Amino acid sequence: MKYKYGYKKYISKARSYFQDKEKSKQLLKEAEIKANDKKGKLEEVWDKLQLLFEALRAWIKEEYKEIPKGSIVMIIAAIIYFVTPIDIVPDFLVGLGLFDDAAVLGFVIKQVSEDLDRFKVWQENHDAEEPPYGENKGD
Template identity: 40%
Template structure:
C-alpha cells in the first residue's frame, strides 16, 4: 500500500477516538499538553517551521474551542483537528517517529492536509485571535 494511503488510513481510524475525545475535557487537555511538548521539542529543526506554525495554530484553535472562547467552527472540523493532533503526538503512526529524518514526514503531511481542508475556518480563527489580542 502506498505511503499516502497508509497515512490517510491511520488518520481516518483516529476520527472516532477524536469524536469521543472532543466531549472529554480532561483527555482534550492532555492532548493539548502533549502536542505542546512535542512542538517545543521540534521547534529548533530547520525545514519544518511551516508545519509547526500550522500545528500551533490548530492547537490554539482547539484550546480556544475547549475553553469556550471560540465556537465559530463546525463539529466535523473539531474532530479533524483532534484526529490530526492525535496523529501528531502518537509516535507509532504510519511512519514511527523514531526513524530519524523520516518519522515526522507523515505527521507533517497530516497537519498539512487538515490545515488545507480547514483553511477558511482556521483563517477566521486567526482573524478572531488577532482581534482578541488587540483588546
C-alpha cells in the same frame, strides 16, 4: 503513500476527545511538548501547527465556539496522530518519523483552512480587545 488517510483511524477516538475537554486539554499539552521538542523538523508547518493548537485551546476554554464540530474533530484526530509514536512511519525512524506527521498535519490544515482563517481573524480582534497586562477595562 496516502498520508491524508493516515489520521482517519483516529476519527472515532477524536470524537471521544470532543466529548471530554479535559482529555482534549491533556492531548494538547502532549502535542505542544512534542512540537517544541521537534520544532526544527516541523519548520514547514510550524506556524499553522501553532494556529491549530491555539484554535483547539480556544475551543476547549469555550472562548471560540464558531468552529464547526467536524473541523474540531479533524484537528483532534490530526493531533492524536501527531502524538502517537507508531503511525505510518514510526517516529523513532530518524529523519523519517516526523515526515508523515507533517504530511497529515498539512493535509488537515488545508482541509480546515477556512475555519482557521476565521479563527485567526477572531483571535486578532479578541486580542485587540484585551487590555494590556495589569490594566482594568474600567480604568
